[in-house]
Structure formats: C-alpha cells, structure tokens
Amino acid sequence: MPFAGISWSEHGFELVMIxxxxxxxxxxxxxxxxxxxxxxxxxRRTRQVRCVVDSTNGLIDGMxxxxxxxxxRADPGSLPPRPRFGSADARALAGAxxxxxxxxxxxxxxxxxxxxxxxxxxxxxxxSEQDAGPLRDAGRYVAYGxxxxxxxxxxxxxxxxxxxxxxxxILDVLARYGVPATFFCVGMRAAAHPDELARIVASGHxxxxxxxxxxxxxxxxxxxxxxxxxxxxxAAGYPAARLFxxxxxxxxxxxxxxxxxxxxxxxxxxxxxxxxxxxxxxPDAIAKGVLKQSRPGSIILMHDGGGDxxxxxxxxxxxxxxxxxxxxxxxxxxxxxxxKEKPHCLGPQPFPEPLSLSPLITGRTPCAxxxxx
Ligand code: ZN
Numbered sequence: 001m002p003f004a005g006i007s008w009s010e011h012g013f014e015l016v017m018i019x020x021x022x023x024x025x026x027x028x029x030x031x032x033x034x035x036x037x038x039x040x041x042x043x044r045r046t047r048q049v050r051c052v053v054d055s056t057n058g059l060i061d062g063m064x065x066x067x068x069x070x071x072x073r074a075d076p077g078s079l080p081p082r083p084r085f086g087s088a089d090a091r092a093l094a095g096a097x098x099x100x101x102x103x104x105x106x107x108x109x110x111x112x113x114x115x116x117x118x119x120x121x122x123x124x125x126x127x128s129e130q131d132a133g134p135l136r137d138a139g140r141y142v143a144y145g146x147x148x149x150x151x152x153x154x155x156x157x158x159x160x161x162x163x164x165x166x167x168x169x170i171l172d173v174l175a176r177y178g179v180p181a182t183f184f185c186v187g188m189r190a191a192a193h194p195d196e197l198a199r200i201v202a203s204g205h206x207x208x209x210x211x212x213x214x215x216x217x218x219x220x221x222x223x224x225x226x227x228x229x230x231x232x233x234x235a236a237g238y239p240a241a242r243l244f245x246x247x248x249x250x251x252x253x254x255x256x257x258x259x260x261x262x263x264x265x266x267x268x269x270x271x272x273x274x275x276x277x278x279x280x281x282x283p284d285a286i287a288k289g290v291l292k293q294s295r296p297g298s299i300i301l302m303h304d305g306g307g308d309x310x311x312x313x314x315x316x317x318x319x320x321x322x323x324x325x326x327x328x329x330x331x332x333x334x335x336x337x338x339x340k341e342k343p344h345c346l347g348p349q350p351f352p353e354p355l356s357l358s359p360l361i362t363g364r365t366p367c368a369x370x371x372x373x
Contacts, residue, residue, distance in 0.1 A: 001020075001022070001048050001049060001050055002017050002018060002019050002020070002025050002049055002050070003017070003018055003019075003020075003049070003050050003051075003052055003094040003097040003098065004017050004038070004043060004046070004049045004050065004051045004052065004056070004094065005017075005018070005052050005089075005090035005091060005092070005093030005095070005096075005097070006051060006052065006053050006060055006064075006090060006093065007054075007086065007087045007088060007090040007092075007093060008033075008056070008057065008058040008060075008086055008087050008113075008188070008213055009083070009085070009086035009087075010085055010086065010231075011030065011032070012030060012031050012032040012033045012034075012035070012192075012195070013030065013031045013032075013036065013039050013058070013060065014028055014029070014030050014031075014089070014090040015028065015029045015030075015031070015039065015042070015090060016028045016089075016090035016091045016093075016094050017046075017049070017094070017096070017120065018094045018098065018336075020098060021098075022095065022098045022099075028090065028091075029042070030046065032192065033058070033112075033188045033189065033191065033192040034192035035154070036058075036059075036060060036063065036192075037063075040060070040063045040064060040066075040067050041061070041067075042361075043053060043067070043069055044067040044068070044069065045121070046175075049069065049074060050069075050070050051064050051069050051070065051071045051072065052071075052072045052073075052074055052093040052094055052096065052097045052104065053071060053072075053073060053074070053075075053087070053093065054073065054074050054076075054079060054082075054087045054088050054093060054219075055073060055075060055113070055117075055215060055216040055219050056082070056087050056213050056214075056215035056216070056219065056220070057073075057113075057183050057213065057214075057215075058186075058188050058214060059160055059213075059214050059305065059306045059307075061073070061107060061113050062112070062113065062278070062306050062307050063307045065107060065109045066307045066308060068104060068110075068256050071106070072097060072104040072105065072106055072107070073104065073105045073107055073108045073113070073115070073116075074088065074093055074096040074097070074100075074103070074104050075103070075105070075117075075219070076219050077103070077348075078096045078100045078103040078104065079092055079096055080092050081095070082224070083084045084223075084224075084227070085224075085227050085231070086210075088130065088212070091306075104332070105117075110174075110279070112278070113216070113366070114216060115246060117216065119204065120187060120218065121216075121248065121250050124217075124218050124250055124251065124252045124253070125249070125250065127250055127252075127253050128171030128251035128252055128253055128256050129251075130253075130257065131253050131256040131257060131260075131283055132251070132256055133179065134260045135256065135259060135260055135268055136338075138260075138264075139267075139337050139338050139339060140259070140265075140267040140268060140308070140337070141267070141268045142267070142268070142269055142270065142299070142333075142336055142337045142338070143270040143271065143272050143299065143339070144271075144272040144295075144297045144298050144299055144336070145296075145297030145299070145335075145336030145338075146296070146297050146336075146338075147295060147296050147297050148296070149296050149297055151297045151329045152326075152327050152328045152329055153296065153297060153328070153329050153330075153331045153335065153336060154294060154296065154297065154299075154300065154320075154323060154328040154329065154330060154331065155181070155182060155298070155300065155330070155331055155332060155333040155335075155336055156174075156179070156180075156181040156182070156298045156302065156320075156330060157181065157182045157184060157208075157245075157269070157271065157300060157301055157302065157333050158181060158182070158183050158184070158211065158298060158302050158303060158304040158305075158312075159183075159184045159191070159210055159245065159301065159302070159303050159305065159306075160184070160214065160303050160304065160305030160306040161183060161185060161186070161189055161193075161196065161303075161304035161305035161332055162183075162185060162189050162190060162192075162193040162196035162197055162200070162304070162305065163189060163193075163304050163305035163306065163307075163309065164193060164196055164236060166191075166304050166305075166308075166309035166310065167196045167199075167200070167305070168196060168199065168305045168314055169181075169310075169313040170304050170309075170312070170313055170316060171199055171200065171203055171205075172317075173313065173316045173317060173320070174203070174205070175203060176317075176325075177317075177320045177332040179320060180204060180205055180206070180330060180331065180332050181202050181205050181206070181330075181332075182205065182206040182207075182243065182269075182332050182333040182334065183205055183206070183207055183208065183210055183304065183324075184208040184209070184210035184243070184245045184285060185197065185200075185207055185208070185209070185210055185232070185235075185236055185273065186210050186211065186212065186213070186232070186305060187209075187210075187211065187212035187228070187231050187232030187233075187234075187236065188212050188213055188235075189238045189305060190232065190235040191235040197235075197236065197237070198276075201237070201239075205332075206239070206241050206242065206332040206333065206334055207236050207237075207239040207241070208239065208243030208244065208245055208269060208333070208334075209229055209232045209236065209239070209244045209245070209266060210228075210232070210244075210245050210247065211228040211232055211246070211247055212227070212228040212231050212232045212235075213228065214247045215228065215247060216244055216247065216248065216250060217247065217250050217251075217252045218250065218252050218257055220254075220330040221256060222254055225254065225255065225258060228257070229244065229266070239264040241267075241332075242265065242266045242267055243266065243267055243269050243270050243334055244259070244266035244267065244268055244269065245270065245332065245335055246266070249270055249271070251268070255279040257329060264361050267334070267337060269299065269333050269334075270299070271299040271300065271301040272293070272295075272298050272299055273293040273294055273299065273300040273301060274293070275289060275290050275297045275300060275301055275302045275303075275312070275315075276289060276302050277302050277303055277309070277311060277312045277315065278303050278306060280306070280308070280311050281311075282311060283311050283312075283314035283315035283318070284315070284318070285354070286311060286312065286315035286319075286367075287315040287318035287319045287322065290302075290315075290319050290322075291319065291322040291323070291326070293313075294323060294326070294328070296328070297336060299333055299336060299351075300319075357362075
C-alpha cells in the first residue's frame with residue numbers, strides 16, 4: 001500500500017505518493033488551502049493509501065481520519081529540518097514512512113493528533129505554569145472569568161475555522177439568538193476564506209489568533225512561533241482584541257516568555273468547559289456536556305473548523321437556550337480577563353480545565369482535530 005506524504009506551505013498543501021520501494025507512483029499534486037476538502041476527497045477516492053503528516057499539519061490529519069484513512073505522524077526526530085515557513089516537505093514525509101516506519105505514530109481517531117505525545121504535552125503545560133505569573137499579573141491570561149460575577153457572564157468560543165459551510169451555519173444560529181462569540185481562527189484558513197472571516201467581523205463577533213497551521217507548539221522554534229502568529233494576525237486583519245489560544249491548549253515555556261516579552265502583545269485565552277464536539281458524540285451529548293460544566297465566567301470550547309462540524313451546529317441552539325434559561329449573559333471571551341487593577345482577584349488558575357475534565361487525565365484531545373481538527 002503506497003504512502004501519501006502531505007506537506008503544507010504558504011501556498012497550500014502538496015501531495016507526494018510513493019510505493020514501499022520509495023518510487024513515486026503519481027506526479028506530485030498541489031491543493032490551495034481553500035481546497036482542503038478536495039485533497040481529502042482525492043485521497044478518499046484513492047482508498048488504499050497510508051497518509052503521513054507532521055505535527056504542524058494544518059488540521060488535515062483529523063479530516064483524513066474522519067474520511068476513514070490511516071494517518072501516521074512523523075515527528076521532528078524522523079525528519080529533515082523544516083523550511084522557514086512550512087512543514088517538512090511531502091517527499092520527506094512519505095520517505096520517512098519507507099525508511100523509518102517504526103518511528104512513525106499511527107494516530108488514534110479517539111486520542112487525536114497528539115496520540116503518543118500526551119505526557120510531553122502535560123510536562124510542557126506544567127513547566128509553563130511556573131512562568132505564567134507575569135502574564136497573569138498583567139491581566140493577559142484567562143481560563144475563566146469571575147465566578148462571582150452577578151451578571152453570570154459566559155463566553156462561547158469556536159476554534160480552527162473559518163470552515164465553510166459550518167462557520168456560516170454557526171453564524172446563522174448566533175444571529176438568530178443575537179448573541180456574540182469568539183472565533184479563534186487558523187491563519188491558513190482565514191487567508192483561504194476571507195468572506196467567512198469578514199462575516200464574523202461584520203456580525204460583531206471577536207476574532208482571536210490560533211496560529212497559522214495548528215502546530216504542536218513544543219516542536220517549533222521561537223522564530224517559527226513568531227511567524228505562525230504574525231502571519232495569522234495579518235491574515236485576520238490584525239484583530240484589535242489581541243487574543244491568542246495555543247493549539248490543543250499546549251502552553252510552552254517559550255510561548256510564555258515570548259508573550260511576556262511583547263509588551264503590547266497577545267493575551268492568552270484558554271477554557272474551562274470542553275465540549276469535546278470534535279469527537280462527534282451527537283448533538284444532545286455535546287449540549288448536555290456543555291450545560292453541565294458551565295459556571296459563571298466559563299469559557300466554552302467548541303469548534304467550527306477541522307472537519308464535519310454539523311453536530312456542533314445542531315447542538316448550538318440547545319446550548320444557547322440552556323445558558324439563557326440558566327440566566328447566563330453571553331459575552332466575548334476578551335471581556336472575561338481580570339481587571340489590571342486587581343490582578344490577583346481571581347487567584348491562581350493552574351490549569352485551563354478542571355482536573356476531572358483534563359484531557360491529560362481522560363485521554364481526550366482538547367482542541368484536537370481528528371474528525372475535525
Ligand atoms: Zn484548535
């Protein structure tokens with residue numbers, strides 16, 4: 001069965017197919033980022049193929065798994081250095097499967113993109129918490145807002161888009177209720193779908209930065225991190241709110257020091273309510289899970305991007321109805337930061353989600369993209 005190496009660059013995706021002897025079986029193909037579904041459909045029709053991506057793969061891995069294809073992740077130790085902006089090239093990815101197959105990780109659709117790297121993620125987050133003080137003191141770190149807020153403010157957030165048609169369908173529901181939300185956009189997708197991005201902004205919603213290609217941040221150099229964030233800012237029109245959410249919620253010491261060093265830089269937004277919608281448990285289960293976890297000040301993680309988000313769309317009315325019935329005031333995530341004059345009023349927030357819900361405990365991928373992203 002051939003291997004399909006799938007790389008990304010600023011121009012989109014490249015596909016290289018080779019057989020087990022390392023011979024190219026078809027000419028390389030390129031797909032603009034706006035045609036990511038075309039790439040998935042092409043590979044689905046190919047059927048007998050094993051896909052190989054790296055850990056910066058632009059959300060393609062979840063969509064491929066959703067299509068029923070086996071997806072292998074090649075990590076940096078098995079690959080040549082990445083270019084200044086992009087993944088390892090497609091030929092190198094497919095070649096890693098031929099020459100270093102045992103070093104690759106077959107992604108588990110339930111565990112998501114970070115299959116096999118959860119303990120590493122946990123260590124990075126734990127180490128980052130030691131460096132989070134300056135951001136908290138500056139009022140630039142939030143996992144949830146004021147629990148005692150009499151207004152019972154709460155924020156809906158949607159990650160990994162824009163992703164037509166689901167982003168537009170979510171915007172339709174939000175418009176029907178007249179409630180705001182925050183969209184953490186992936187730069188690659190924002191650049192490919194400017195109309196959806198413009199509609200988010202024109203509808204009064206908030207846009208945050210979720211990197212260009214949704215990489216696992218521990219694999220990036222500081223220069224790569226800066227490029228991921230700055231290019232996404234540009235693609236999103238330099239949103240004034242200056243919000244940043246790391247993919248999978250993975251904070252790293254380097255991210256913390258980079259954010260702290262930028263005095264006018266981004267504010268870090270995590271979450272405390274995980275809808276787990278990317279696992280597609282059904283709209284009822286998504287809605288019940290969100291309503292059960294929600295508390296005043298909560299930041300709710302959902303996804304418009306990364307795959308088929310029809311269950312998220314279907315769950316949204318019940319979520320909004322339930323929150324309104326419970327007296328919540330839906331607001332923008334950017335309004336939930338602690339006020340600077342009382343930097344310690346919320347106390348320490350050591351983890352973005354209650355430990356009982358932590359993906360590190362349950363094995364769930366927080367913002368992963370599997371059937372999604
Ligand atoms: Zn994400």
